[in-house]
Amino acid sequence: MTEALALPDRSARRAALLDAADRVVAREGLAASMASVAAEAGVSKPILYRHFGDKGGLTAALAERHTARLWEVLRAALGTSGTPRDRVEATVGAYLAAIEAQPQLYRFLTAREDEPEQVRGFTHGLAALLTRGIALELGVAPGPREQVWARGIVGMVQATGDWWLGTDPRGADGLAREELARHLTDLLFGAYGAATR
Amino acid sequence: MTEALALPDRSARRAALLDAADRVVAREGLAASMASVAAEAGVSKPILYRHFGDKGGLTAALAERHTARLWEVLRAALGTSGTPRDRVEATVGAYLAAIEAQPQLYRFLTAREDEPEQVRGFTHGLAALLTRGIALELGVAPGPREQVWARGIVGMVQATGDWWLGTDPRGADGLAREELARHLTDLLFGAYGAATR
DNA sequence: GGTCAGTGTTACCGGCGGTAACACCGACGA
DNA sequence: TCGTCGGTGTTACCGCCGGTAACACTGACC
Structure with missing residues (x-):
């Protein structure tokens, strides 16, 4: 009533x-x-x-509110026509664009979420999404390999993104978003291994 | 008294x-x-x-004390004979072994080091080391690409390592260290791209 | 009109990083 | 022998944090 x-x-x-x-x-x-x-x-x-x-609850609510929009953007990027490499580059670029648009928000959401198995969490959700995405693209069921890859890619993009946001865009190490996305995609597609061979 | x-x-x-x-x-x-x-x-x-x-100073001192030993271990792993892939897998494995041996310490050292441009920092040092290592292995001078790759790899391994430490070793997602290192190395050497082609 | 659930407040708790202010003691010059 | 003086140690505090207990108000319902 x-x-x-x-x-x-x-x-x-x-x-x-x-x-x-x-x-x-x-x-x-x-x-x-x-x-x-x-x-x-x-x-x-x-x-x-x-x-x-508690504060974790507020953070989770904030995450839910903004991830819906981010999911859409990422899904659109993953739907890009072209090679798998194009799709990955577009997706990484989309994520970087999102954190560039609201750096404070994403820093807040990705801040060390304290141990107590907070099942809800921005990074966790991102990794889960990517795990499914990878399995789908590979045409297999999600397994440990896909989980590891997803966690790794999320960590990689978040770490570089965080570092990138802290660099001076006009400084010596100023880097355009597109260039950063290209380097990361190169790495994910074995450019390092290829260069050492 | x-x-x-x-x-x-x-x-x-x-x-x-x-x-x-x-x-x-x-x-x-x-x-x-x-x-x-x-x-x-x-x-x-x-x-x-x-x-x-302040606390950052203590953390930095703690980091210096332990990184010396870690540097040695990583350098040894990077000196492994074999293919570049073998070296990367050995290095990743060595890092994972280190954080497995002293998880609390590494969680403490890698905890979100607050903004104020703490030039000294465990992750920063690790990335700098790896930047030089990559440039050396490629036979080029360290540039933006090497910096991005180093940051990315460090973030990738730290993120997966952190996640891995939190999983139950006997649970359904229990993963041996060697297997985790192998998956990550596969990813770094373009296994994802290869599988989607 | 009295009860009672829900909504709001103030004022507090313990713990954190960090610091001011003071107590002690050995060295040293008069 | 005394007085001062710098270094080393302490206690007791500050402001801020996340989080909560306890109480005031209000309006619907019997």
């Missing part, structure tokens, strides 16, 4: 809280605290905790 | 403090705090801070 009234209200509030979290994360990045999110939303902390449980 | 310590000079004290830090990190991992390190060493916090400046 009361739920019929509470539910729409709750979901609207939740959206408003997430809006506030978005703004704070965009402004403060990794340093975004629960207190600042609450202040930004014009409410007090316990409201935040009643909605999301 | 505090008796003792036949006038240890600064470097001896420093070594004792690092010994204590080693023990605490091995025991508490990421949760290791400055207070516990001080307690373990039987001194008070300000002593720690006078020696290392």
Whole structure:
């Protein structure tokens, strides 16, 4: 009974809280605290905790909200016509474009998610998606090899992306996004091995 | 009360403090705090801070102490006779063996090193080492491509290693170290691209 | 009109990284 | 013999964090 009234209200509030979290994360990045999110939303902390449980819950909710859009972009990139290499390069480039557009958000989402087997997690979801994608492209069932490859590729792109965001675009090591994507794709397609042969 | 310590000079004290830090990190991992390190060493916090400046300084000192040994191991692995692929697999395996032997330590050292351009850093050092190694193996001067590849490989191995340490060795996704190293080496040598062709 | 669930608040907790302020002690010049 | 002075140690604190207990208000329902 009361739920019929509470539910729409709750979901609207939740959206408003997430809006506030978005703004704070965009402004403060990794340093975004629960207190600042609450202040930004014009409410007090316990409201935040009643909605999301703890900070991990807020992070997960934030991730869900943004990954939907990222999934679409990545899926589109994976659907690129051309060689498998083209598809990988497009996908890597799309991911890099996403983190370049909202660097603070992605730094926040990929920040060391503390040990307690947080099944939900941005990186975890990304790896799971990629595991399926790889298995599909290879035409096999997902196994340990696909899992390892997916984790590895995600780690590789995240690590280089993180480093890249910290470099001066105009500095000596300034690198265009396309060039970074090309180097990474080369690596994934055995350019290192080929060069040493 | 505090008796003792036949006038240890600064470097001896420093070594004792690092010994204590080693023990605490091995025991508490990421949760290791400055207070516990001080307690373990039987001194008070300000002593720690006078020696290392801040927590980043302690971490850097800990890293220097252990990376020397790791560098040797990796260099030995890179000197393996055989194909380039053999060398890469041996190197990846050596790194995985190191983090398997002291998981808590490596989790601590690779934990998100906060933004403030901490030039010293375990991951940074590793990437720099690998950049030179790759350039050497390719017979070229280190450039953007080598930097990207090094960062990428380090990120890839760290990410998978981290994930692997968290899996149950006896579980369904239990994976032997050698198998993980082999999958990663396959990936680096273009097995994914080859399989999709 | 009294009860009661839900929504909101304030004010607190323990723990963190980091530091100010003070106590002690041996060396040394008068 | 005394006084000062620098180095080494301590205690006790700061501000901030994530998280919560305890209480105030409000409005629907018997």
